[in-house]
Structures are given as structure tokens and as C-alpha cells.
Amino acid sequence: MSKVSNGYGGEKQQLNDGRDSRGETAKLGTDRFVNNPILTPADVKPFREDFEVIGTFNAGVAMYDGETILLSRVAERPKVTDATIVRIPFYDHEAARLAIHNFDTRQSEFDFSDPRGISSKSGKHTAYLTSLSYLRIARSRDGIHFTVDEKAFMFPENEYEAFGLEDPRITQIGDEYYITYTSVSSLGVGVGLAMTTDFKRVQRLGLIFPPENKDVVIFPEVIEGKYYALHRPSVSGLGNPEIWVASSTDLVHWGGHRHLMGIRPDSWDSVRLGAGAVPIKTEDGWLEIYHGSDEEGRYTLGAVLLDLKDPTKIIARSDRPILEPEADYEVNGFYKNVVFSCGLIAEGDRLRIYYGVADTAMAGVELDLQDVMDSLNLQRV
């Protein structure tokens, strides 16, 4: 199996038995970076001394000025000083500052059993998150070793971001980088859009998808006169958390919503789906690396190929995952058994996929584009 020279060849670890990855027993996703996890909470200085970083994960990815940019979701919470008190950080929109709710777990109508959030005991309604996420840049010259910026790139600053900004994706269109991110508050979980040209200053462009939605990736070019995005409505009544597609003429207003792909019973993507990395253009179609989860809440990456001229049409979808949680840092962490990609860099026929692990840290893996395409069982005419 030939490999393309890409400067990363020396730093891979093999989790499989070393057989040719195109062989019958081959598994994809075995060229994990040897220095995984490449970004951990220990690498990130808390934004305030009385806070601690509990996660740096699900980073959006871009190439800018010769550097690989990881725009990481950083989750912080107030340090625990009294085990009976749960301290909930949030952005107080009216006071225009960060604030903290203190909940006495001994005298409360809330349920604290989920480490990610607290909910009312009466309903199962989530009321607050236990950590606040925001977006912070890590930069690298070699794509492997990253240095985290001193300050946040995007910190909550309006009522729709009161509980945080999560899981960004970055789409480069010309010199402009468009960032989609989950905007979380007591008003709901929607999707915000922002734009930067230099990864220093950023302009917010409002909520482009109302609650309840997440996992939005914008295609990197106009297709037959329209922009396209994949999105993931979260539904409570009819329907399932599946991938939809929408179109736009200006990136701000979206319509033409169509259901793209659904969960598959008895599969690794049987419970929920969401778009992952920004789609990349190949000869055969738009290649999208998405995530699926199963009944055990295990998050895995798969691939789907969409028509080049009409990305509402599926050409092929892989039956098997291209990356599963196997390494210790993927299996263990704040939320176990998660690999979750928000971005990749395509270089020739190699894909450098960055992905969050266990809602805790960032990792990287290299895949041959051809291996991913082969997983689709594409029937060539």
C-alpha cells in the first residue's frame, strides 16, 4: 500500500495487527498520532483562577497562514470547594458578565445524577449545564504539536450563549472563514454563525438555525448557485436525531430543508447521527465524515458520499465505521467511548482527521482517502 509523503509518517501508532488495511480483516482508523491525545485539559490555562478546565475537545479545523488551527471547545467549571454545593457557571446577559448559580444538593428540587447537567426532578427537562464551554484556538506548524492561545477566541457574549459555545466547524470560502457553533442557553440549543479572516477578530452573524439543532457544517463552495449545509434537528416527538440538508443564498438565511439520512437499526449508528467534518470535494462526490451513536451511547465515525451537483442526494454510505473508540483516551474520560470529529485537513490522498475523545481531549488520525472511499462500497460504472 503506497503512502503519500505528508510529513506525518514518522509519528503514527498502530492499534491493529499491522496487516494491509485493505485486506479482509483490515480496520480503518489505525494511523492514530503517536502523541495522542494531542491536546488535553492540562495544556489549557483556565480563563479564571477559581475555574478548572475539564475538557478541550470537538475542535473545528482550518489551515491559516501556514498553520493548522484547532478551534477547540474548552469546558470549564468553578473549582469544587464544597462537595455539597454544585456551582453552575453562566453568562449573565443583563449584567454582561459571568455569574455562578450555587445549588445545595441536600436541599434541592434538582437531579444531579448526570455529570453534564442538572435537571428538574419533576420532569426530565435539562435546566443547567455543569460546565461552561467557549472556543479557544490552538495553533501548530506541523499539525501535530499545538500551542494554546492565551485567551478565548469566542466567549459567551449574548443571551443565546449564556450556557456556552460548543462544537465549532470552520468552512473556508475564499479568504473568509465561517464558523458554525452550537449556541446553548436556557432559551434552547441553536446554531450560531460567525466569520473571521485572521483568527484574531471575529464577527457574529446571528443564529442561523433555531432550537433544537446542532452539528451544522457548511459546504465550502457554492453548488449550482446555492450554499448548502448539513444540520441535525433534535426532535422529541415524531422523528429521530438525524442529518438534514438545507440551502442558502447568503449563508445567513436557510431554507429548502430536506431529510438526508437516518439511523440504522442494529448498527453503530442506530440512535443518533450528526454531521462531523466540513465536507471535502472528491472526484466521486462530496465526502462527509459523520458521527453516529448506538444504544450504549458509543460515538463512532462513518462516511457518506453526496452528489457533487446536488448534495441532497446520497451516492453511497459506509456500512462499517471508519473510526471507533478503542484507544484508552477514547474509551475513558468525562463521557466514555466517544470519537467525534468537527474537522479535517485533506492533503492529496491523505486525510488528517482531528477528533474529540471522550468529551475530554483532542486526538488525530491519518487515513488514506482511498481507504475511506473503499469503505463506501462505491459501485463504479
Next chain:
Amino acid sequence: MSKVSNGYGGEKQQLNDGRDSRGETAKLGTDRFVNNPILTPADVKPFREDFEVIGTFNAGVAMYDGETILLSRVAERPKVTDATIVRIPFYDHEAARLAIHNFDTRQSEFDFSDPRGISSKSGKHTAYLTSLSYLRIARSRDGIHFTVDEKAFMFPENEYEAFGLEDPRITQIGDEYYITYTSVSSLGVGVGLAMTTDFKRVQRLGLIFPPENKDVVIFPEVIEGKYYALHRPSVSGLGNPEIWVASSTDLVHWGGHRHLMGIRPDSWDSVRLGAGAVPIKTEDGWLEIYHGSDEEGRYTLGAVLLDLKDPTKIIARSDRPILEPEADYEVNGFYKNVVFSCGLIAEGDRLRIYYGVADTAMAGVELDLQDVMDSLNLQRV
């Protein structure tokens, strides 16, 4: 209290004690039509002989060619022939025809306790609806006595409408009438847009809001360069079913989503809200008649006034309802205690509000615009 001549004065019924409706103990919503309910299932011939009409309600309203148009949601179901079998109608997209699922209630993994739908016993996930809704026109020269068209105006015809079309609103913009409607299927509950110029032919313009959303009303004119709509995301995690506002440049693509107004604890609108009639322009602002429901699932109408140049801003909101379920036909029916408006006709200083009652029939009421404005406790400078 002066009344404007409007041709309906002779056919009102009074439910209150007859005191001046501006007095301290006055109640609004007392000028109900004497022939209420004005449209009932008995007035509608089933679209197929083996079906029965169980509801004609939540009609969109328009004036066209001198007639009042009620575009009613009509709910039908297969006639019951065997009490142990629940027969679920749906549009089979692939076969392009109506089909029926038969469920044996004695041998089923489903829960049949809710008359509106059946759900899996394992989760509380709604799986099917027990009736199929579609849109059918009733026409009237006097606004009171209606004749139902022989055939459906819009019947399910694509996969997003497989379980039906519900709760339409009609916005007239020039000679074009834009219809928003809830589009229901196993893929979720979204909002479709359609356009007609003659209430004979209709053109579908796709889903303008993805699941889970409903209760969309489009403002009847461009405001400072943009179209606006109110919408109602249905959320399962953070947030509540409340009214949002969005903008558009072409009616098809929507963005700039903002939360407009929330539920109020211990009030008649404490659990869920939704826009009702298409907003009407007054000197003081855009007047919107919306619905709210409480812990008992009782649906009531209220009023809110929005800024003329920026309808994302609330000027005033009424503390008390303008119409509550009180009459027998509002209190009893398929779903008890519901008044639910999808449209009104403003004539001078009188509002002729049409509203669905108990998810069963249509009724009408006349209100003085001034009474509704007074309910807002508007502070005039």
C-alpha cells in the same frame, strides 16, 4: 360603547353578564357568533367512503374575491369496524397513494392510551397519528355561513406530509396568498410553505422551518427591507415551547432567529405558546393574537403588540386572555378546553376572529380592536 357597522351585529351570542366590556369586571371575547360552531365534522363529506371526518378546525383565513375563505384542517380516520384493531392512515410516498397500517391492540408493543397518536411502550416517542389531516376550503359570502369545497385543497403528496398537513395560516402579500402549515411525518414535524393566487391551484415551496417547529405566521408586508415570521420551536432539552421571530429576504430562506416571548409561571400561558393569527398592522404596532396553554392543557388566546419597524421588539403583552374556552363547543370535544386561532379578518375597528374549538370544529367571535388594545395596558406617552 360604540360599535362599528359590519353586517354581523345581528348574530352574536353573549356569554357574559352584559356589562360594558371595558368595565372592571368585563371579559373580552363575548361576541361569539350565534351560529357557533360555524363548521363541524358533519358539514364535511369524507374524502373516501370508508373514512370518517373527526375534525374540521384550526383554519387559516383570507379574503378572496369577496368571500371569506376558511382553509380548514380536516382530520379523518378509517371507520372503526373492529374495536381491537387501530387503523392508522398515512400517505405512502413511494407508492404515491394513501395507505393504512393495521395495529392489533391485543398484540402490540405500542401504547394506545392517547386518542391523538400511538407511541412505543418503551419510550414515550410518538410513532403514528390516529388521524390524517389535510387542508380543505370553506367559503362564505357573509363570513358566518360557510360551504365546504367538494375536494381537498392540499392533500399529503410528499414524504414530509405523510402523516398530514395541519394548522395553516394565510398571509396575503399583494395578489399572492402564502400558506404556512405544519408538515407531519415520521421524519418529524416541520413547517411547509405554499402559494396560491386563486384558491384553486397551489404551489408548494418546500419546508421553510425544519423539525421540530410549528405555528408559523408570516407578516403581511416587508418591514425595513425584510420579511418577518413568528415561529415556535418545540424543544426537548433546554428551553420551552415559546415564540421566536425570524427574518427572510425571499420568504423561502429564514435566519436571524431571535427569541421573542416566553411562558409565564402561574398564568394561563404557563406551559406553551404559539403564534396564532397573522399579525395585523395598527397605529401602535403589529398586533398578534397568540395561544397559550397551562398545566391542565387548556388553550387560551392572548394578545401581544410588536414594534412596527422592528417586530423582534415587544411593546406590550396582555396579562389576561382575550378569549378562553367557555362555551360548550369549546370545552367539550376531541381535545377538551381549546380555543386556537389561525386567522382573523380586520374590518375597521372590529376583529372577526375565527378559531378552532376542542380540535373538533370552527367558531367565530367578534372583538373591538380597542378592547384588545386596552387589554395590553399600553402606556401612551
